[in-house]
Amino acid sequence: MHVTLEVWRQPGPDTAGRFVTYPVDDVSPDMSFLELFDVLNEQLIKAGDEPIAFDHDCREGICGSCSMMINGRAHGPERGTATCQLHMRKFSDGAHITVEPWRAAAFPVIKDLCVDRAAFDRIIEAGGYITAPTGGARDANEILVPKSAADAAMDAAACIGCGACVAACPNGAAQLFTSAKIQHLNLLPQGQPERWERVINMVDEMERWFGSCTNHGECEAACPKDISLDFIALMNRDYVKAQFKQRRLAGQRR
Amino acid sequence: MTDPLLEAKIPPGPIAGKWDEHKFAVKLVNPANRRKFKIVVVGSGLAGASAAATLGELGYEVTMITFHDSPRRAHSIAAQGGINAAKNYRNDGDSIYRLFYDTVKGGDYRSREANVYRLAQLSVNIIDQCVAQGVPFAREYGGLLDNRSFGGAQVSRTFYARGQTGQQLLLGAYQALMRQVHLGNVRLYPRTEMLDLVVHEGRAVGVVTRDLITGDVTSHAGHAVVLATGGYGNVFYLSTNAKNSNVTAIWRAHRRGALMANPCYTQIHPTCIPASDDFQSKLTLMSESLRNDGRIWVPQRPGDERPADQIPENDRDYFLERRYPAFGNLVPRDVASRAAKREVDAEHGVGPLRNGVYLDFSEPISRLGRDVIEERYGNLFQMYERITGEDPYVVPMRIYPAVHYTMGGLWVDYNLMSTIPGLYVLGEANFSDHGANRLGASALMQGLADGYYVLPATISDYLAPLLGTDPCPTDHQVFADAEAEVGERVRALLSAKGTHSVDHFHRELGKILWEDCGMERSEASLEKALAEIPALREEFHKNVRVLGDGESLNQSLEKAGRVADFLEFGELMCRDALHREESCGGHFRVEHQTEDGEALRDDEHFAYVAAWEYTGDDANPRLHREPLEFEAAHLAQRSYK
């Protein structure tokens, strides 16, 4: 196969970037999209050009490092697939592929295709946990968790924090990420004591960085873990409930 | 004959009481005094994140350093199958003693008995802790936790969260860590790579780091340093490890005086997707749990070109079930891997490059139904299809072994302290509790046991006498010298301006090691590798091409530093493999095998931990031995027949 890549090159956070075109020959259909970049980088090094910086690590679709806007879609054309798991067999011979970094105010470009996604950590910091210091836990089977609740929590918890939802959202909103994290914990019995505080704190933190949801559904379509839009509805409901609730009587602050 | 350097500090008394005994014996730090101690934790995987979170909860002032953009990206996240715990929820005869015994036996009697017993004891608490944190383990309809059985075990003791157990456990630890970050007990430095350990007056006092975005070389000081930087499987270039996993942190600590134990023990995982071509950047592992239902076979006739569905039952060789009737497809990883290699070497391999064996689900699908199989392995099947373009519900999967886990690492005592006082090593980075071979679903268990329970309980013993002292200031000469050395190394890599990329050298190194120090090793192959690696290393420093500068994000530069350390480490690995004149677990010497090709241990001469001391760039490393004594689990030849 032969493909033509048009890649966003930007030397640093404060410098201007531009698209640069690179033709790549001898592309095998079994190659992953990141392996295509490996090959291209080898070529660049040979030619004395600085290789393209891109985030990647596990290359198994679970660490959430890889982050490329491929032909206008977050993680490219294959549904439910991270960039690292996208293979060249999904492209036709002679394809023209444009690759751009995630774009959002909260995801500033570091270099080329690398962006800083620390804002996600801040959202988790604001309440994306269950307070359970080591050592105090009771026997694991003491609290029963209905299978359906555990499965639903797992559906939400599958989020890999890659930021594709933000990248794909026309509003630059992080509702899918935040709702997945909130609902993972809010659906479990262990998460109930902090439920209302959690949703308020995490949503407030999210809105300091990201846009708002207008229910386009682009996030769901881009999510490499197929996380459902339903979690956003559940988050909205929890947030509104929390606003109207007498939280002190629920054992929670304010 | 105990080496004075290798004082294991195993507590006295019967094995079941050692840990309680020890917890009582260690010195404690008063809660009000804990905030006066600074601890530097490097690495944010299961061991590092859980340790930093727990130390923060206890009240210590923790610095967390990770080269990832977020702690959640650490490679623990990729573990799929599950985590063992001796809960005996299945009522199938499991117990702490059985888990302990299985681990020692699975590790081919090359692990420290007391550590393993403690690991088995703590496994129970880990599950409780993780459930309390909200880890969504699989449940049964009644709401109780579900279990599955896992390679090498005859009981169902593995807890799992779909095929993403590592991810869920890491997220649990990461969330606990972020809570501590929020509370101000832990300071988090993402995209910051540790490039050297600083030792002052014989104690570990801090680390030198490079900010991966700005290139700034700075130091972090603490009363103690904790390394939880994972394994070195990437020394083989192609492995199932994440691309950025590396040996640098522990190798630098080794060069500063920490002993490296058993570096030759590498685990080859039997169920990986075979490489499809030369440009392959890494191998993808599929959970070993697939072996619970899948049946492994190859065509009877060498070079059989027929597609799998046209090969009748009679022409198939279910070689694991044939050779090991009791355990069948569930034999330990090393046994399964070597058996597969033997079949492929004997021309029975399948797939376009004839480099795999079949893992077939047609029988379980017809017995249990597609839905059950989908429920159990759905995401693995999806992953396989995405990578290979073949539908495993219809066509049998093709699998082949790949490097997956490294049992060796820095030597630590019962407290997890290395031979440098104040330097603690956790998780895969230490030489650990797995002996010569790790059982499935035990890595997650060990990382969390070390981080949540062992280190927080033992570190006070070292810190208590230091009360009232400040950590060595980072403007001290010893830090300045270390920073200068790091700066010099970085400059040297940038100024080589050679002709070949870093990956080129890494690939060459990987080829040497996989051929000569991989699944099977011989004296000749190891001698060959020992001759080739130094030459390659020299070539690397002369001829590597690292473009860009050191003042901004430069991924080639990061890689170059890591490969430079792999090139040094690889040599030690071969040296260790050469000296260990026996076969055990993940170390298989062709000279030492039984008549039917099984590993032949030599307990008389090699029942020890080989710990290597760095003596200089041009000098041979010095070997120290920690003898292993087995009081509870008696030495026996492994047999999975």
Place this chain on the structure above:
Amino acid sequence: MTRLDETLSTEDQREDADAADRLLRSTGPPVPPTKRAVPFPLQFWRSGIGKKWAMAVSGIVLLGYVFAHMVGNLKVFLGRHQINTYGAWLRTLGEPAFPRTVVLWGLRTAVIAAFFIHIVAAYQLTRMNRRARPVRYQSKRDYVAANYASRTMRWTGVIIGLFVIFHLMDLTWGTANPHFVRGDPYDNLFYSFDQVPVAVAYIVANIALGIHIFHGAWSMFQSLGWNNPRYNRWRRWFASAFAGVIIVGNVSMPLLITTGAVTR
């Protein structure tokens, strides 16, 4: 309002930050909120989700209004007497418990308030979203799930807003309608729709309204958190049906009158 621009610096902004703190990027305790806490309803309004909730609730009021308005106006096809009686009834609604037009004004107030809330929230959310992505994508986006309706909400909204002003001037105040006779909606309607440009404006605006409702009537379920597998698949159906009914009902009047299919 959110203060995205102020908090985007990822460096530790505490005054007592020491050297080690300054090395921290986007970590450490979050930058303390610069906003003062305000009483409950305002606090809720401040959040994006609160505004979306307000948009959904006001949207329901407006949907109800649009539907009732359409049902009332369709009486034009039943003849002058029917629609003029209906118009008169609206003014006397609630009598004798309430004085004349009081209930009508009550309803009008609710609709005006809903309009106001809907528009202000939309405006503020749009600004928030713009700030969340100051640098747009430099290559062409390929939308997968976002449809024409969802991506044009703010434009269909603006069209509807402008149309409402024209509509009021045309048929309520009569300032844009030289033949306007107060209290005679039947004739007013025919005078208006006899002019082709006016009829076209009505048709275009009502199609925009239908498109707006197609997304809005679905989206409100999400914003309110009404999500249940039992009825989830009906949400789309409801939105499509509602939009369809409104388009058919409201477009039928100008279309049939201006083409002469229906005459006085």
